[in-house]
Amino acid sequence: MLRRMLEARARPQGPLDRRDARSKLAALLVFLVVISTARYAFPATAAVMAILLAAACLWAKVPLAEALRRAAVVLPFTAFFAIVCWASGDAERAIALALKSYLSCLAVWLVVATTPMPALLRGFESFGAPRFLLMVAQFIYRYLFVIAEEARAMALAASARGSSARADFRILRFRAAGGALAVLFARSYQRADEIHRAMLARGFRGRMRSLDAPRFQLADAAFAAAASLIAVGARLAAERLV
Amino acid sequence: MARLVEIRGLRFRYPDGTQALDGVDFALDAGESVALFGANGSGKTTFAMHLNGLLEGEGEVQVCGLPATGGNLETIRTKVGMVFQDADSQLFMPTVLEDVAFGLLNRGINPVEAAARARTALAAVGMDQAVDRAPYHLSAGEKKRVALAGILVMEPDILVLDEPTTFLDPPAQRVLADLLRGLPQAEIVVTHNTLFAQTVCDRAVFFERGKIAARGSVEEIVAHFDWNFASQATNFGR
Amino acid sequence: MHIPDGFLAPPVWATLDAVALPAVALAARRAQRGLEDARIPLLGVMGAFVFAAQMINFPVGVGTSGHLVGGALLACTLGPASATVVMAAILAIQALVLQDGGILALGANLLNMAVIGVLAGYLPYRLWGAGRLRKFAIFAGGALSVLASAVLALAELLLSGVRMAPSVLGLSLAVFLVSALLEGAITLAVLQALEAMRPGFVRRPAGGASLALGAVAVAAVLLSAVGVLFASTAPDGIERVLGVAVADASWLRKAGTGLVGLAVLFVMCTVFERFAAKRSA
Numbered sequence: 203m204l205r206r207m208l209e210a211r212a213r214p215q216g217p218l219d220r221r222d223a224r225s226k227l228a229a230l231l232v233f234l235v236v237i238s239t240a241r242y243a244f245p246a247t248a249a250v251m252a253i254l255l256a257a258a259c260l261w262a263k264v265p266l267a268e269a270l271r272r273a274a275v276v277l278p279f280t281a282f283f284a285i286v287c288w289a290s291g292d293a294e295r296a297i298a299l300a301l302k303s304y305l306s307c308l309a310v311w312l313v314v315a316t317t318p319m320p321a322l323l324r325g326f327e328s329f330g331a332p333r334f335l336l337m338v339a340q341f342i343y344r345y346l347f348v349i350a351e352e353a354r355a356m357a358l359a360a361s362a363r364g365s366s367a368r369a370d371f372r373i374l375r376f377r378a379a380g381g382a383l384a385v386l387f388a389r390s391y392q393r394a395d396e397i398h399r400a401m402l403a404r405g406f407r408g409r410m411r412s413l414d415a416p417r418f419q420l421a422d423a424a425f426a427a428a429a430s431l432i433a434v435g436a437r438l439a440a441e442r443l444v
Numbered sequence: 445m446a447r448l449v450e451i452r453g454l455r456f457r458y459p460d461g462t463q464a465l466d467g468v469d470f471a472l473d474a475g476e477s478v479a480l481f482g483a484n485g486s487g488k489t490t491f492a493m494h495l496n497g498l499l500e501g502e503g504e505v506q507v508c509g510l511p512a513t514g515g516n517l518e519t520i521r522t523k524v525g526m527v528f529q530d531a532d533s534q535l536f537m538p539t540v541l542e543d544v545a546f547g548l549l550n551r552g553i554n555p556v557e558a559a560a561r562a563r564t565a566l567a568a569v570g571m572d573q574a575v576d577r578a579p580y581h582l583s584a585g586e587k588k589r590v591a592l593a594g595i596l597v598m599e600p601d602i603l604v605l606d607e608p609t610t611f612l613d614p615p616a617q618r619v620l621a622d623l624l625r626g627l628p629q630a631e632i633v634v635t636h637n638t639l640f641a642q643t644v645c646d647r648a649v650f651f652e653r654g655k656i657a658a659r660g661s662v663e664e665i666v667a668h669f670d671w672n673f674a675s676q677a678t679n680f681g682r
Numbered sequence: 683m684h685i686p687d688g689f690l691a692p693p694v695w696a697t698l699d700a701v702a703l704p705a706v707a708l709a710a711r712r713a714q715r716g717l718e719d720a721r722i723p724l725l726g727v728m729g730a731f732v733f734a735a736q737m738i739n740f741p742v743g744v745g746t747s748g749h750l751v752g753g754a755l756l757a758c759t760l761g762p763a764s765a766t767v768v769m770a771a772i773l774a775i776q777a778l779v780l781q782d783g784g785i786l787a788l789g790a791n792l793l794n795m796a797v798i799g800v801l802a803g804y805l806p807y808r809l810w811g812a813g814r815l816r817k818f819a820i821f822a823g824g825a826l827s828v829l830a831s832a833v834l835a836l837a838e839l840l841l842s843g844v845r846m847a848p849s850v851l852g853l854s855l856a857v858f859l860v861s862a863l864l865e866g867a868i869t870l871a872v873l874q875a876l877e878a879m880r881p882g883f884v885r886r887p888a889g890g891a892s893l894a895l896g897a898v899a900v901a902a903v904l905l906s907a908v909g910v911l912f913a914s915t916a917p918d919g920i921e922r923v924l925g926v927a928v929a930d931a932s933w934l935r936k937a938g939t940g941l942v943g944l945a946v947l948f949v950m951c952t953v954f955e956r957f958a959a960k961r962s963a
Contacts, residue, residue, distance in 0.1 A: 234786050239692050275781050276686045283689070283844055290845035299844070302688025307781045310687075314778050320538040322778065330703075332710040337719065339771035340538055341726020342733060346775075347580050348532050349727070350734040357738060379740050380871025383750065387759075387872065388879055390731040394724040396533035399498055401723065403526045404594065405518065405550035408718040413542055414555040536723065 216263030218316040223325030225422035226313045229429035233309050236433045237302055240441075244294075248301040250440040254432065255308050264315050273307035280304070319343050324415055337410060349390055356382050446509040448472045448602055448630050449495065456490060456501030464490040465501060466654035472602070477624075477631040479641035479662055481671055482651030488634045489529075491651070492604050495632070496524040508601060522551065525595030525629075527605045531587035534594070535579040540566065543579065544594040551598075565597035566590070569623060585616025592623065603629045609637045638666050683835045684776065684791050687784030691842035698838070699789030705797050706770045712763035721764070728760060729768040733775075740868055748864040753795060753831075754803030754823040755869045758811070759876075759884055762804040769796035790838050794831040803827030803869075806900060812886040817870060824869030825862040826900065832858035 218226065233251075240247045259266045280303045284296040314322065323336045323343075360378055449472035456465040464487050472478060480488040493499040495507060497517040508523045510516040528534045537543035544562040549555065566572045569589040579587060588608060595603065603624075609617045621643045624631060635641050641648060641662050648665040650658045658665060666672060690698075714721060732752035739747035752772075756765035773791050776782040783791045803823040810819035836854060840846065846854070877884055 230785070234687055234784075235692075238687060238690075238695070238786055272781060279686065280688075283839070286846050286850050287844060289850075290847055292843075292845050295843065295845075299688060303686040303784070304688075306687035306784055306786075310778065310781060310785055318538075319779070320542075326774075332707045334710045334714055334719070334722065335706065335767055335771055337722045338725045338729060338767055339774055341536065341722055342729035342768075342771050343775060344536060344538055344579070345532075345727050345730035346733055349730040350737065353734045353738060376740055376867070377871060379738055380868065381875045383735050383738065383868075383872045384875030384879060386735065387728075387731055387876060390727045391724075393530075393533055394727040396528065396530060397536050397723040397727065398720070399493075400526075400528055400534040400536065401546075402498060403496055403521060403524075403528075404547035404598070405521050406546075407518075407550060408720060410719045410722065411549040412555070413545055413549070413559050 213265065213315075214263050216261070216316065218258075218262035218264070218312070220421075221316075221425050222416060222418050222422040223317050223321040224328050224418060225426035226317055227322075227325045227329065228426045229433075230309055230313045232430040233433045234306055236437050237305055237309075240302075240437055244298050244301065246443065247437050247440040248305060250436045251305050251433075252308075254436055255305065255312065258312060262312065262316055264312060269308060269311050269315070272311050273304050276303045276307045321415075324412075345393070348393075349386070352389060353382075353386055356386060446506070448474055448476075448508060450506040451494070451504065453503035454491070454494060454501055454505060455503055456494065456499060458490075464654055465494075467503075468654070468656055470649070470656065472630055472632065474601070474630055475628065476647070477645040478633070479645040479648040479665075480632060480634045480651060481636070481638075481641070481648055481665055481669070486651040487654040488651045489606055492526070492606055492632065492634050495602070495604055496521050496526055498526075522547075522598055523601045525598055525600035525603050527588070527591050527595055527603070527608060529607045529610055531584065531591050531611075532579070534591045535587055538578060539576050540571065540579065540582075540590050541575045544590065544597055547594060547598045561597055562593075565593040568596060569593045570619075583616070584611040585613070585619060588612060588616070588620060589623070592620075596627070601629060603627065603631045604634075605631065606634045607636065608633065609635065609640050638662070638671055642666075683794075683832055684773070684783030685787045685794075685835055685838065686781075687786050689784075689842060689844065690787055690790060690838060694838055694842045695786050695790055698793055699786070702789040702793040702797060706766060706792055709763045709766035709770070709797070713761075713767045725760070725764055725768050725771075728756065729771050732756065732768065733772055740864065748861060748868075750868045750872070751795070751799075751828055751831075751865055753799040753827045754807070754820070754865065755872060757800050757804035757827075758807050758820065758823065758869075758873060762800050765800045765804070766796050769800055790835070794834045794838075798834060799827045799831035802830035808887045809900070816886075817874075820873050821866035821870045822900070824866035826904070828862040828865040829858060829904070832861070 237247075237251060256266060259269050277300070280300050284299050287293075287296040287299065317325070320340060320343075323340055327333060327336055360382060449470065451468060451470040454465050454468040454470075455463070457463050466487075468487070468491060470491075480491065482488045490499065494501060494505055494512065497512045497520060500513060505512040507520045510520060512520055535543050537546060541559060541562050544565055545555075545558040548558040548561060553561070563572060563575065566575060569592055571586060571589050571593060574582065574586065574590065579590070582590065588611075605624075608620060612620065617637070617640055621640055624633075624644045631644065633641060633645055645662055648660065648662045649656045650665050650669055650671075658668060660668070713725065732750070732755070735750050735752065737749070739749055741747045753765060753769055756768055760768070770792050773783060773796055774788065777785060777788055777791070803826060806819040806822035806826060810816065810822075833855075836851070836858075873884055
């Protein structure tokens with residue numbers, strides 16, 4: 203799971219990387235709503251949206267194969283419910299579920315692949331998300347890999363001492379796993395203390411201050427507007443054609 | 445002129461009852477570089493934490509002429525820069541630049557100037573190309589240098605480093621040693637690494653059960669306490 | 683269960699967004715406890731812990747394994763408001779970076795797992811965690827938190843018109859029950875190990891409540907959740923929500939009932955949480 207998160211960096215910068223996170227988020231929301239509220243002749247709309255997204259990937263220099271692959275993670279979950287719907291006689295909805303969820307994931311990936319996490323989180327602040335929550339998310343993202351590596355090392359050490367029948371380090375015996383998690387919990391708690399001390403040592407007085415965010419430019423507004431209009435227009439066109 | 449650090453009769457007991465420091469006298473002048481040796485649990489790190497008021501014990505602790513307590517701590521923490529053992533706990537911001545600028549922003553420096561000064565500090569430790577990178581992707585040595593930059597940017601008078609060579613490979617240790625030798629600040633280095641201490645420090649003190657048992661040059665202390673891996677004899681396996 | 687985009691009907695996700703986002707904002711204010719930003723590192727690191735912990739598999743026998751979800755564990759160790767904030771942050775990151783859960787559906791997932799899941803996980807502990815029933819309380823918390831979130835998620839899907847045959851529904855609930863029991867077991871195992879390592883670290887909730895009152899409260903939570911589920915599965919089904927005009931009264935009525943049920947559940951939990959917080963403050 204974490205490997206997926208780590209892989210995606212180091213690609214050439216494209217036009218979308220330069221855009222402000224807020225404009226990308228706005229366009230994303232419009233796109234998602236357009237897809238979510240589509241009712242009539244959905245396969246046609248879906249086809250048009252798919253072409254739109256593929257074109258956007260190419261324009262933004264986001265590797266298309268990887269994007270298609272990542273969006274596909276939603277399909278196993280969707281497949282279950284699609285089959286259930288189909289079996290209940292609602293074939294139209296089954297298809298809609300698969301198409302909508304896949305396209306939505308693709309759109310989200312496009313934004314996430316072209317926006318660094320800190321910028322993305324900051325973008326949400328402008329949409330009204332509480333600052334406290336966003337900073338917690340920022341810290342989670344920062345320490346995710348650190349703690350995951352500690353977890354991995356612990357599990358490896360435990361399995362090396364023969365705590366499980368399989369060589370796979372991911373599966374520990376129940377009590378051993380519980381103990382391992384408790385140790386990880388305690389270590390994490392201690393690390394939080396260390397971080398707090400390091401913050402105090404550099405003059406932390408209660409409020410975390412940030413460097414300036416890049417300014418919202420005309421190009422950002424233009425992008426958000428254009429992307430939104432294209433999305434809405436594409437759906438109307440598709441619905442009218444069929 | 446007041447000495448940089450003047451400590452007399454420092455005692456400290458942890459909440460669980462351990463008497464970590466049991467009467468420590470210590471002094472530091474401008475530009476000096478001191479190594480703190482001692483077994484694990486002898487009180488070296490606990491002592492270091494008193495220098496910027498992260499811990500407060502009994503006795504007299506004066507840093508840059510100010511008692512290390514209460515309202516003085518804010519000033520003292522700008523004069524004492526501490527580099528902790530685990531760089532991951534010190535680099536807690538999402539990018540290198542934001543982390544180095546942290547201390548300045550806390551002091552109320554405006555963001556534009558803070559960013560500029562942070563870049564200068566990063567250049568001074570040779571990490572200016574890592575400005576927008578996430579700390580996770582840096583090597584241990586690079587993280588240590590960024591942590592140092594985050595301290596140097598505050599223009600402290602004293603640097604306190606807690607076991608700085610942990611996790612560092614020999615080339616990284618060399619880079620760090622060179623950096624430290626070139627800095628004008630007084631330095632206090634808690635370390636087990638005697639070679640590193642010999643390169644960086646002018647003198648040393650040896651902690652034993654919460655007290656300073658001896659003072660002298662690094663070579664004298666190392667020789668007197670046999671504080672060397674190769675020379676320690678053990679009976680294991682005989 | 684993280685609901686992706688494209689599953690929920692617009693009225694459903696919109697309402698849930700409108701309910702969940704202020705709830706999470708409220709939790710954020712409570713979690714700060716007037717200390718401004720001082721608790722951010724702790725909550726952040728514990729969130730990273732839960733995220734990493736979700737990758738450790740616990741064997742359930744016969745080739746299957748499960749993993750910790752974490753809502754109850756966080757609630758018992760950090761308090762419910764902080765737990766909500768941490769779970770919310772985790773869900774947001776999972777939705778964005780792992781495409782685990784949708785963006786428009788984030789409100790639904792937040793409500794299910796970060797708000798109701800946490801409260802349901804804390805409820806038994808708050809009631810019985812200080813007495814002889816402590817172990818049971820912790821186990822029940824873990825189980826209830828997963829059960830409540832899963833049942834709510836199912837209800838939201840049904841409300842949105844995803845038709846499921848009763849047998850499928852039964853199977854899903856059975857699977858959820860197993861996950862719930864597993865969560866209870868894991869939560870208990872971890873907390874016990876923690877207590878063994880650092881006795882007194884996991885604080886006891888102040889002032890218990892009578893067994894009867896507690897049982898009633900827990901039963902009420904369960905009944906509401908299940909009730910919402912049944913309200914959503916009217917026998918004649920919800921005809922192709924996608925194709926139904928908003929003016930159709932019967933659909934609106936059913937959807938309305940379901941959503942009101944959800945709202946009642948939410949209000950109950952909020953009130954109880956306030957009450958519990960006042961008593962232990």
